[in-house]
Amino acid sequence: VRINTRAVPVLNSEALTAQSAKVHSVSGATYTSNDYVKSLQSAIDAARASGITPLV
Amino acid sequence: MSDAPVHCAVGLHHVEQVMGMAVSIDIRDPDAPPAAVDEVIGWLHHVDTTFSTYKLESPISALGRGELTFEDVTDEVRDVLRRCENLRVETDGAFDAFAVPAPNGTTLDPSGLVKGWSIEESAAILEAHGCHNFCINAGGDIAVRGRPSPSEQWTIGIRHPDDASALALVLIATDRFAVATSASYERGAHIVDPRTGEPTTELASATIVGPDLTLADGYATAVYVMGLEGLAWIEKRPGYDAYLITRDNMTHWTAGLDRYRQIPLT
Numbered sequence: 001v002r003i004n005t006r007a008v009p010v011l012n013s014e015a016l017t018a019q020s021a022k023v024h025s026v027s028g029a030t031y032t033s034n035d036y037v038k039s040l041q042s043a044i045d046a047a048r049a050s051g052i053t054p055l056v
Numbered sequence: 057m058s059d060a061p062v063h064c065a066v067g068l069h070h071v072e073q074v075m076g077m078a079v080s081i082d083i084r085d086p087d088a089p090p091a092a093v094d095e096v097i098g099w100l101h102h103v104d105t106t107f108s109t110y111k112l113e114s115p116i117s118a119l120g121r122g123e124l125t126f127e128d129v130t131d132e133v134r135d136v137l138r139r140c141e142n143l144r145v146e147t148d149g150a151f152d153a154f155a156v157p158a159p160n161g162t163t164l165d166p167s168g169l170v171k172g173w174s175i176e177e178s179a180a181i182l183e184a185h186g187c188h189n190f191c192i193n194a195g196g197d198i199a200v201r202g203r204p205s206p207s208e209q210w211t212i213g214i215r216h217p218d219d220a221s222a223l224a225l226v227l228i229a230t231d232r233f234a235v236a237t238s239a240s241y242e243r244g245a246h247i248v249d250p251r252t253g254e255p256t257t258e259l260a261s262a263t264i265v266g267p268d269l270t271l272a273d274g275y276a277t278a279v280y281v282m283g284l285e286g287l288a289w290i291e292k293r294p295g296y297d298a299y300l301i302t303r304d305n306m307t308h309w310t311a312g313l314d315r316y317r318q319i320p321l322t
Contacts, residue, residue: 022211023211023212023213023223023226024082024191024204024210024211024212025080025082025191025193025198025200025210025211025212025213026193026196026212026213026214026215026223027193027196027197027198027212027213027214027215027235027236027237027263028196028214028215028220028237028239028241028261029196029215029237029238029239029240029241029261030077030171030195030196030197032076032077032195033073033076033077033078035220036077036078036195038220039220040213040215040220040221040223041078041080041193041196042071042078044080045069045071045078045080045082048069048082049062049069049071
């Protein structure tokens with residue numbers, strides 16, 4: 001059994017802000033069209049559409 | 057229907073509002089044809105018309121009300137419902153498209169699988185047009201192929217449950233990689249356990265990665281309902297891994313997830 005149930009606080013060693021991470025896309029619970037406007041993904045899309053890479 | 061895809065320095069980029077969410081299509085093949093994006097957009101609107109549980113006139117709503125039977129609907133609808141039934145059996149009812157309250161007032165809601173399935177099909181459309189390097193994000197569920205550039209790999213951030221502008225984790229995608237997240241970011245739970253009818257309370261978010269977004273999407277819904285027990289369940293699915301955040305902001309993951317991590321574990 002390879003189960004790994006180590007528990008690490010999400011806000012400790014793994015906390016990454018958008019500013020410190022260059023990501024191409026963001027996974028999260030379904031953005032409604034309204035949520036999307038304020039989302040990281042919309043910022044990524046705006047940067048990509050304007051020809052800027054890497055993103056965010 | 058929508059704006060034309062934007063021609064970028066390399067490839068094409070388009071965001072389509074459909075199925076009540078934004079679908080971002082980022083193609084990095086230099087010679088990607090705009091017709092590829094057009095076909096995906098048409099496909100997604102077809103899926104919305106057919107499978108929406110918000111549209112009372114959709115075939116899936118009529119089926120939920122009992123006005124249509126399994127024999128009346130198209131092969132495509134039957135195929136999706138069969139996939140839902142297979143997933144119900146595989147998850148021992150933690151995913152159940154036939155027993156959850158739907159927005160149209162029925163208890164038939166295949167949305168937990170349709171989104172992933174429609175994006176996996178979208179990826180096949182792009183590949184048929186000769187595209188091999190792209191990322192599609194449908195409201196937070198992601199399918200990628202290839203690379204963003206010859207020297208890079210796709211990187212995928214997982215949203216922090218308490219902060220929409222922060223990431224809990226960054227994953228480095230391999231070719232043919234899917235990421236799906238089920239979550240309830242507001243403290244009030246709104247994902248119901250189909251086995252009990254009660255809201256789930258253990259997890260803030262459940263992220264599943266693997267080769268196929270149809271399964272990853274359904275698995276994410278099921279594992280969110282299963283809670284931490286879902287880790288052992290995902291371990292039995294070759295190629296799929298899970299990253300779970302509990303309501304008290306602790307993280308748990310399957311061992312296989314480590315190979316996709318950008319930042320090594322301490």
